[in-house]
Amino acid sequence: MTLQEDCYDTLDIQRHIRRRWHQERDTLIARSYWTDAQKKEYVLQHLAGVVDYAFNQIPFYHEYYKASGYETGALRSLADFESIPTLDKNILRSVQTKDFIPRSLAAEAPEMFWSSTSGSSGVALSILSDLDSVSDNSLTYYRMFQRLSGPAFSADRWIYNIHHIRSWVSSMSGDYPTFTLNDIADVEQFVLHMELLRPVILNILPSYLPVMEPYARRIAQLQLKAIITNSEASSRHEREHYSSIYQTPVLDEYSSEEIGIIALECPYRHYHPEFDFAHVELKDLSRTGSSALATVYCTDFMCRTMPFIRYDHGDIVSVAGNDSSLCKCGKHGRTIERVEGRKDDCLQTTGNHYVPAAAVTNALDSFFNADPNVSSFRLIQRATLIDFVFMYTGADTEQISPSLRAFLVQLQTLLKMPVQLKIERVAALPDTSSYKRKKIISEARKNG
Template identity: 25%
Template sequence: MGLKNYIYENTPIYGQNLICSIYGTFLKRKRFSKEFFKYLDWLEESQYWNEQEIYDYKLRELQKIYQHAYATVPFYRHKYKKAGLPLNLIQELDDTHKIPILKKAEIREHWKNMVSQNHPDGKLFSRQTSGSTGTALDFYATKKSTRFQWALWWRLRQQYGVNFGDKSLSFIGKITVPINQKKPPFWRVNKPLNQHLVNMQHIKDENIKYFIDYIDKEHFVFFSGYPSIIYSFCHIVESLGLKIKNPPKFVFSGAEKLFVYQKSCIERVLGCIVTDHYGFSEGAGNATQCKHGNYHEDFEFGHLEPNRANYLTKSIFSGEILATGFANYGMPFIRYNVGDTATWSTEKCACGRNSSTILNIDGRNEDYIITPEGLTMKVHSYLFKDTKEIQECQIVQYKLGEVTFRIVKRQGYTSWNETHLRQKVRKWISSSIAVHFEYVDEIERTDSGKFKAVISYIDINNIKVHID
């Protein structure tokens, strides 16, 4: 335990609230400056630009970030000259395909050499992802990229009538309430942002009535945070047959995939609108879910494109997400392989937006299992539909031909549940794959608090498979 954590955990609760509020003051200045509100006003207008306006904007931004990286970033200058690429390469959007893909391994090896020698955004902020494979990714962000990204997220909230400063409850992975605390209050308050904070470690059956009383008392306008944590809370409320009298009007989820079964449970329990956005710590792209359930590329922030598009129909295609960010001139990400896959559509959405339509963010590339038949398949949420006896489940594939279900059981779980899951796997995944079960008290999160539904230790690159 670090010294700061030790001091915090041994500070009285009123002192912890004060520390949260002091940190909230810092965050408010960092994220929500005058520039943030200028970006937000502009974004309210740009979201309904026509196709030509979007094309022209993206082309200009791609040309600028490419030329900036070529001229001022040693890593890109060396990489692009070695590939024989000229400074004026980008003449139309399709020219991006000529640019080599940026891989995570390159960033881990060369990240200090990826900083611009002449970035116009002032101080750089050191950032780090937890790394889906356990290996952290270091990078830098700028004031502009940070504020721009937060403006995108607030544009989504404003679409539903939420005002800046409305009271919210955030479900986070970061430990704000010490794990060893056994009595309420199991929440802390960040007054400058009117934000109340809950961490996942205290969302348990024995504490749930305290949370309900607290929520009913506070009248939150919206919840935000990791969907897996909000789902865990709602799942317990539903399983115990409890009711929330004053639920929020909205739930805004992000940072990890929102599964259909999670969204359905949250909607049943809270009776409110649940919407989602797609983003990632590196801040090179973003997509926001509209009221019709589709995601739309936030083109103002970056360019998202598929790597080796696989056409499922004439208008629907899928592929790995490659992202080029427009806001971070301090450490540009150009054609960055995020590690996620998505499904795009060329058909227009009824919401009226003309930016690229993404039907689904399919999840991390490693969130697949490989069947004995050689198929690489997503583990769909319908495996756990209406399974109230399972609080959480993580599927792990250690080797070919088998999978392990790591399950946190609820009251009422019996051998029938095992049999039922095996039958579903045989029907929907593979008739010959072996299914094992491991029962745990809790499922570990990543360092940043994210829940991973699937962990695969199979190297897909060395196996001949077919994507299903």
């Protein structure tokens, strides 16, 4: 499997990011603590820039916005911005790639990087990046590591990452190196390796938190500055529990492959949107007492290759506070309290273990993402735990049977239990109304 970042993780790009990191680090950190008024001025200017750019340069946006009466220069306030149409993956799927490429760029230009979302939606989406979007995204990650680690984040310290993707470079030409593992095959070996590298930060899927528990004492002795979780649901309770076990803050990162980091949980347990590369709109859905639910629209306003503007991931979040709120961590503005839209992100086994959906998604993708006979798919684990349904749209079942048989073998290896796999060909995948559309749904009743 080609890693998304392999296409841009070159020495030249690492050097470029290193140069930017040294020039921009202090500004990036200072900006995190801006007031609402400072943020609004900055954001409005950039939003106006990206919308005009998209309208004039990208054929898809030109047609899409023209239909709603948009004209260049029309965006003068945040209210203007919020009146332009939103975007979602279904709309994007109907757009031809060539209509998403800016007129000023050649599609095959060497400085363009194509990647495909392998995320949770069951519908692959190609994403075009360039040097700026790749380095902006990397810098938001290095800023996160810097903020969490303080002076301990020095050029010789390792970042340890366990995930099937990495959203930044493997090092800045040797400085700030990252070691990436796709999976923990042997916990003892993994802990020994961490003891050797003594990383400053550990990035991990939350499913691995309990897996490391027998080694809690040794992990605590590593004196990690933080453990950052991402991609899957974890509860605040769970993260607080493991913060005390591993004696370091276990904090969640809310991100997507399309946008990058959307918001980060601070040590006071509020998620703060990272406002200076992407604009995060929290649109109220309902309010009961002090808690409110909101949908999330994101705009990556620094991007000029394939900007996502008012992009709806399909996530639901709980929100709190208002524009003038000040958190104990020093950050201003409304906060996300919980990401509600990523439930059932783990598969459960009859042995009462949890298997990260990302590992199974990986296997699913390797068989079906590029299969011309399958246009969309979803794997459902029934409450019995051993019964699975492969639901898909596409060609006759006969044509996909060989791939499914091979996938079944891999699924059973991943789950370490026998599994019954039923095939269901449908005209369209049913919508999941309140939660993000998913490739994997587990109907297993969760303990606790």
